[in-house]
């Protein structure tokens with residue numbers, strides 16, 4: 521009951537903010553408890569700091585009224601899927617936002633990856649980071665392609681080009697870079713490797729919608745990039761994704777593949793699947809597009825509050841974003857120094873006890889997940905940076921629904937915990 525009341529109040533506060541202001545400024549932390557001493561920690565038996573869970577992936581909701589109006593239009597029109605008017609408008613607006621020629625909207629980011637992989641004709645082995653969400657690896661495996669994991673740069677958490685070079689074999693057909701946390705992968709170096717070895721290059725940009733690299737919007741790199749608009753992303757269409765490319769032929773192929781290969785009535789000219797985005801998802805996207813800057817500002821503000829709240833705690837630091845680039849600041853990522861007195865897992869356990877559902881994304885790395893561990897039992901030996909980083913990372917809640925005071929309380933939890941482990 522208390523949890524339900526909290527959720528109601530939280531919802532009302534969030535709604536007030538959506539109607540009144542551009543950024544969540546003064547949302548209180550209803551009933552939240554301050555942590556001042558070790559005895560106040562829930563791991564020591566105290567009441568949790570928050571009566572209801574704080575999530576990392578709480579959906580941001582833009583213009584609720586507009587969404588309802590679009591749904592009424594859709595019911596009136598009785599056109600629910602198959603290249604509907606909302607999907608077409610959504611594709612145009614996403615392409616314009618990114619400055620890319622083509623956006624092909626899909627039902628989710630994983631299908632977008634699979635279709636891009638098929639459209640590029642990848643076969644045999646494809647190199648990718650293990651330090652990514654499992655979907656990047658699964659999309660290859662699902663297409664009968666062997667994912668070959670390369671190591672990352674521990675400073676950027678993105679692919680290490682030298683490691684990529686070492687993984688190339690005669691069976692390699694391509695490279696998938698991931699712009700992890702919205703920070704651009706080393707595109708120029710990866711392109712040079714791809715050109716030198718005759719490999720295809722594409723990017724999983726699931727984290728990087730609205731982000732730039734060297735001043736250019738992500739979405740314009742490699743032959744194709746894929747996006748995710750999942751509910752937990754900073755910009756969502758409930759479920760959804762897209763492929764974006766400047767290549768006309770590739771875009772046409774992906775459009776065919778998305779809709780069973782149909783080129784008009786009764787005319788199938790290409791193998792395909794059902795990867796279509798439906799109209800309600802596109803409508804949600806349209807209702808959220810104008811709200812993007814608001815979400816980014818809220819994420820930015822949360823990061824600033826986290827930075828202040830965590831300042832001076834030994835052994836923990838937030839990852840940086842290059843101030844010259846655009847970012848969506850979706851992920852508030854904390855790195856915990858394994859040489860320090862606090863362990864990452866102790867922090868996660870303490871936060872969870874307080875109802876702060878921090879995540880260990882993407883521990884333990886794809887290579888240690890069962891399907892890939894079975895194929896490559898010893899590959900960890902080749903991925904020392906991935907192994908180390910995966911033991912250090914904690915992703916903290918953010919987004920428009922995070923109460924403004926929450927980072928301070930989260931900082932208090934970690935600071936108090938640090939005091940118990942001198």
Ligand code: T4K
Pocket residue numbers: 575576577578579628629630631652653655656698724726727747748749750751752760761877881
């Ligand atoms: N490539 C990369 C690099 C990706 O990160 C992803 C997706 C993809 C590809 C594939 O794109 P999609 O096919 O998903 O479009 C979540 C998301 O499901 C996934 O989309 C996302 N990456 C990944 C980073 O996070 P889980 O397994 O962590 O989700 P789950 O159910 O644990 O939810 C996360 C948190 O969000 C929980 O605390 C609950 C909260 N939540 C979730 C949903 C769905 C809500 O509060 N409301 C909601 O509606 O994967």
